[in-house]
Structure formats: structure tokens, C-alpha cells
Amino acid sequence: MNQIEILKYLEEQKTTRTITDLIVHCTATKPGAKVNVDVIDGWHKERGFKKQPQSGRICGYHFVVLPDGTIETGRYLSEIGAHVSGQNSRSIGICYVGGLDANGKAADTRTPEQKEALIWLLSRLVVMFPDATIKGHRDYSPDLNGDGIIEPWEFVKECPCFNAAIEYSNI
Template sequence: MPPLGPIRFLTIHCAATPEGRDVPAEKISAWDTARFGQVSYHYVIELDGSVHATLPDTFKGAHVGGANTGNVGVCYVGGVDKAGKPKDTRTPAQSAALRKLVETYRARIPDLIVRGHRDWPGVAKACPSFDVAAWLAQAA
């Protein structure tokens, strides 16, 4: 696997799985391996807030087309309603775990840029189905 390079970004994603559907991190990684030939995300956060390291942050993931170098990918299970429309479905446990993970990386890398997948140029998806900048500002 190619090396990640110096970390400059952390990108938040959703799995685009229906609200409340309990999908284990291993399943998300298997889907990505089948589609992209490798694990996409460095971390997957399950409904109960458990954080699963699925790819060492020394290796490049496959989560933002053309922008994976130096970019840690974090995915939460959920992100769409029962009809498949984008919705912030994070459980309180997922939100807390995500915030703690972002804070851990920011402590290590003070100039870290945190974005949602949809915030990258050329991305026409709702992922992660919430406004990452507004969410981050709530904690400031």
C-alpha cells in the first residue's frame, strides 16, 4: 500500500447506510475492498460509538478521489434515512467518538484541516450528511 505522507487533512464521511442499521466496521471495509481494491477509511465509527482503526494512518486510503495523500478518512455508520435520502443519523455516541477522534488528531497536528467529504472540490455528494464546519464551531 502506498504511504499516506505527512497528515494535513482529516475527512469525515458517512457509510450511506440507513438510519439505525447496525453495520460493523469489517463489513464497511469489505465493501470498500471489493469496490476499490483496498480499505478506504482509517477509522469507522459504529452506532454504539466504538471506533475501529481499519487502516493504519501511515497508509493512503481511498476515500476522496485525487486527494488521499496526507488525508485521514473517518467514516460513521449511517448517513441516510430509511428511504435513502441524506440525513445526519449520528447517534450521540457516534458524535462524541467523532469529536474525540478529531480532537486527538488536532492535538497531534495543530494546523490540521478537517472537512466533510462534500467540502472537497468536485464532490457532488451530501456525505457526510451534516455541515462539518458548523459542527466543529459548536465546540469552539
């Protein structure tokens, strides 16, 4: 969808869910991987996720940002996501395609178009959900040493392969 279509979509979305978190993810795919919401629907169906009654989607994310900056919609905002165990009922999941380098190692592979689209989308979601904080999936890893800081060695996943909380702190 283009920005005008996404704005219209956001205006139409109504939810009574209390949203406290906007959680950024990556697909953990190498550059050039042909991934979109339909592909993720298939992945998540294989993992046992259920088709949603309103959107008809299985994809656990609410938005997917393609390498060219196109934003695709997954689950409706009124539908609980399936992207971070224990956090789904109060969050919105936003996923960019990428996250692995050509060798399969975790890397920030966002294209300039994805970076721009993520900022644009998150800026609109913060207006809709002003009490929400922006974090990455990795920020929900357990604090294994109990020091109040989730350090890189404690990450269950490296997703989204950059520090979303810091990068988007000005939004």
C-alpha cells in the same frame, strides 16, 4: 475499541505523511444497518481497493465510528487512505455508520454516542496533526460556478450529511 485502547493505538501510530486534512464521511446506510470495518472491507474489496500491507485492511478509511460510539480502526495512519480522490495522500478518513434516513434520503443520523466519539477522536487527531483542517467529504466537490463556495447544489455527494467544517470549527 474503547477510548483507552484508541489512545494507545494513536500513541503507537507513526507516520511520515504530511496530514493537512481530517475528512469526515458517512457509510450512506439506513438506521439499523449492521456495518463495521469488516463489512466495509468487503464493500471496498468489491470496488477493487487493495489490501494494505501493514494493517491488512482493505477499508479505505482510517477510523469507523459505530452507532454505539465504538471506534474501529481501518487502515493505519501510515497507510494512504482511499476515501477522497486526489486527497488521500495527505488526509485521514473518518467515517460514521449512517447518513440515510429510513426512506433512503440523506440525513444526519449520528447518534449522541457517535457525535461524542467523533468529537473525542477529532480532538486527538488535531493534536497529532495541528495543521490539519476538518472537513466533510462533500467539501471536496468541484466549485462548478467558480464563486469560491461549494454550495449544496454542487455537492457530488452529500456525505457526511452535515456541515463538518462548521460543526467541528471549535476543535
